[in-house]
Structure formats: C-alpha cells, structure tokens
Amino acid sequence: MAALATPSGRPTFDSLKPIDTTPSETFTQRLAATSGTLFFPKRTVWCSAQRVHALVFEPTHKYCYLTNTWIKQTEMNLRCGGETFELFVTQGHSIYYAGTYVVHSLRTIHRTEFKTIPDVSKMAIYHATGLRPNEMEKVKQRFPDGEVKAECFGLQCVGFSNELYEGLLRDRCTGGGGGGDASNKRKAEAEDLLGDHEAKSQRIS
Secondary structure, eight states: OTTSOOOTTOOOGGGOOOSBSSOOHHHHHHHHHOTTEEEOTTTEEESSTTOOSEEEEEESEEEETTTTEEEEOOHHHHTOSSOEEEEEEEETTEEEEEEEEEEEEOTTTSOSOBSSOTTSOHHHHHHHTTOOSSOHHHHHHHOTTSOOOEEEEEEEEEEOOHHHHHHHHHHOOOSSSSHHHHHHHHHHHHHHHHHHHHHHHHHHO
C-alpha cells in the first residue's frame, strides 16, 4: 500500500486542519454510520510517514444481541468493489478529514486473521464487535483465548474533496467562545454537510 502513488490534489496530511477538536458522541456516531464515510477510531494505521494510504483492522465477527450469536463480518468486504468513501481519522482528541479512499481486501497477500496488532487498540477492536463493556464471557464463546481476531483491509487514497473539507472547516466546533448552544449548532451543521455530500455523491454515481 505504501508504494501506491499519491493522488494529485491531495494536501500533505501535516498541512490539514482538524475538522473537529471537541467531537461529540453524536458526531462520531454519525461519521461511523454514514454510508459514504469511513471512520475507524484507533483501528487505522498509516502505511508511511507521509500518511496517505492506510490499513484498517476490522473484527472478523460481530455480536448480535437480537439472536445472541456471533455473526461473520461482511460489511467491509462489501466495500471492496471500487466504490469511493470519505475517510476520517483521529489524531489525539481531534478528527481530521483525510480524503477520498477505496477499500481493498488483502486476503490474497496475508493471513485473514490477526490477533496482536501493533499500534491498534485492543479495546477499539473489542468495541467494534458491538459488545457492551465487560462481556468477556461472550468473547470467549467465539474466541476461546479471549482475544478478538481482526482482518486487515487496505485504504487507498484516490482523491480529496476540497468542497467537503472547506465546508467542514467552516462548521467545525473548536469548543471555545460560542457556548453550549452555539457548539451544538455548529456540530449539527457539520452533520448536515456530511449528509448533503453523501446525497450529492449518490446522485453523481
């Protein structure tokens, strides 16, 4: 992944400004749930110091409380068809827009399950299974050793939406000056912008 070219028009990551420095739970949930975005807090690893292309680790199975069973993860595999997504990443407590990406399956070049992953939070992998806190007994139903297994996917940067980036910067919440109501209003505006961008992308495609 690191050997892939950097698309023209993609700014260096170091030059990017955070789109939110005090992200609310609602906003982070919106990022994770919007179909046209990718957001994997503490599960994304850059392939090089330039921070262009990346790897993401997804649990091989997720827990379904409706049936009280483990279900094989398929969502990321379905994203590997060449469709583009807008990637958001965390750095410290801030969220950054990283650009437009496509997802690649890496099953043909490495094993499909990872147990210990450098630079990836085990707790983040645990939370991504959908389990509530402190339910290790359910983990051991699927993973007897108590370690949730994860699969690695490649994230290739193919572009950068200046329109989305600049719009999010205009609406970003820095947590200062505006007070609670102003802060909530700016966050709502940012969420609306994501929805508008997603709808526009769907019309174009």
